[in-house]
Amino acid sequence: EDQVTQSPEALRLQEGESSSLNCSYTVSGLRGLFWYRQDPGKGPEFLFTLYSAGEEKEKERLKATLTKKESFLHITAPKPEDSATYLCAVQGGSEKLVFGKGTKLTVNP
Amino acid sequence: EAGVTQSPTHLIKTRGQQATLRCSPISGHTSVYWYQQALGLGLQFLLWYDEGEERNRGNFPPRFSGRQFPNYSSELNVNALELEDSALYLCARGGVSYNEQFFGPGTRLTVL
Numbered sequence: 001e002d003q004v005t006q007s008p009e010a011l012r013l014q015e016g017e018s019s020s021l022n023c024s025y026t027v028s029g030l031r032g033l034f035w036y037r038q039d040p041g042k043g044p045e046f047l048f049t050l051y052s053a054g055e056e057k058e059k060e061r062l063k064a065t066l067t068k069k070e071s072f073l074h075i076t077a078p079k080p081e082d083s084a085t086y087l088c089a090v091q092g093g094s095e096k097l098v099f100g101k102g103t104k105l106t107v108n109p
Numbered sequence: 110e111a112g113v114t115q116s117p118t119h120l121i122k123t124r125g126q127q128a129t130l131r132c133s134p135i136s137g138h139t140s141v142y143w144y145q146q147a148l149g150l151g152l153q154f155l156l157w158y159d160e161g162e163e164r165n166r167g168n169f170p171p172r173f174s175g176r177q178f179p180n181y182s183s184e185l186n187v188n189a190l191e192l193e194d195s196a197l198y199l200c201a202r203g204g205v206s207y208n209e210q211f212f213g214p215g216t217r218l219t220v221l
Binding site: 031036041091096098099101 | 111208217
């Protein structure tokens with residue numbers, strides 16, 4: 001069964017303090033690993049898709065990387081508006097996405 | 110902009126009632142996915158519809174059902190509501206890249 005574990009559950013940073021979020025996964029036949037950002041009470045906002053080990057993608061202060069067992073979401077010099085819950089999901093042999101429980105990021109000014 | 114609308118925004122029901130939730134993907138997208146996000150459980154896959162057919166369903170009882178209409182909008186029905194059905198119900202559409210999914214704002218269902 002496909003599984004995703006995200007750590008830490010919660011992370012508090014000072015503005016400008018860079019850090020990384022971890023997503024460990026087990027899946028048979030990875031078709032894609034996805035990162036989303038979710039604000040309270042709203043739907044997840046798509047950030048990145050990674051397809052194979054070694055792939056990297058960047059968007060503003062965010063950079064996602066992928067290995068055969070885990071993915072990292074690196075946040076460089078975060079701002080308070082980066083505060084949100086970041087969700088990781090994998091897609092294996094079916095169309096459904098299997099999500100982790102997320103990392104709640106708080107960036108203090 | 111995710112290109113998915115959901116209605117209603119909030120829905121309050123009592124135990125044993127039925128709830129109907131609606132989702133409309135932007136024109137040109139035929140796949141619709143439903144997920145449940147309950148407190149502490151993360152997003153759980155419910156149903157996938159494509160071209161009017163149910164293609165896959167998650168580990169939910171049969172009282173969770175739905176359909177997709179010819180215009181590719183979709184409806185999720187939850188019968189015999191239970192307190193634990195209280196959750197944010199999210200609908201997603203497929204993307205240009207075949208396995209990407211883009212989510213709508215969700216419907217918050219509260220069962221009293």
